[in-house]
Amino acid sequence: MRHGKKINHLGRKTAHRKAMLANMACSLIEHKRINTTVAKAKALKQFVEPLITKSKAENNLTAEKGTHNRRIVFKNLRDKYAVTELFSAVSEKVADRPGGYTRIIKLGNRLGDNADMAMIELVDFNELYNADKAKKKTTRRSRRGTAAKTETPPVVVAETPAVPEAPETPATPETDTEVKADDSEE
Secondary structure, three states: OOOOOOOOOOOOOHHHHHHHHHHHHHHHHHHOEEEEEHHHHHHHHHHHHHHHHHHOHHHOOOHHHHHHHHHHHHHHHOOHHHHHHHHHHHHHHOOOOOOOOEEEEEEEEOOOOOOEEEEEEEHHHOHHHHOOOOOOOOOOOOOOOHHHHOOOOOOOOOOOOOOOOOOOOOOOHHHHHHHHHHHHHO
16 A cells, blocks of 8 residues: 555665755756656656745735745755846746746666656746647636627628629620530530
């Protein structure tokens, strides 16, 4: 049974694991993407996503909350340059995203020990994936208000001046034979 085994210990003692995750999180914030093993990438995702949520502007509206969140993040990251980068550039990019700030892409196996490798990256900093996707509307609509909004305004048709029609020309025998020839081919 695996009761009480919520986190992956990654084959390390607690202090070593926390230091490793802090260093990996600082590297991820600085470089926006890093290559590591799949197990470490999954552990890093659980470690860094709550810190990114704490850095968002909507969670730091007052000075007390902003200072408190900076101190909590600094306690975990232990690098003031990474905290500054997180609270400035990263928090602006992820401001409208409701979670899911990182993406794990599996890369295959490492040559030396055949370990599963992955690239973990910050989603909003990848220009290749985000270039073709248009911005979604973030407004939510209720069902009650849709009936009143769906009424279409009346369409105004502009009057066009009447064009005199040309008199029809009588059919010549040559065109009648061509038409008959076309019908016979079918």
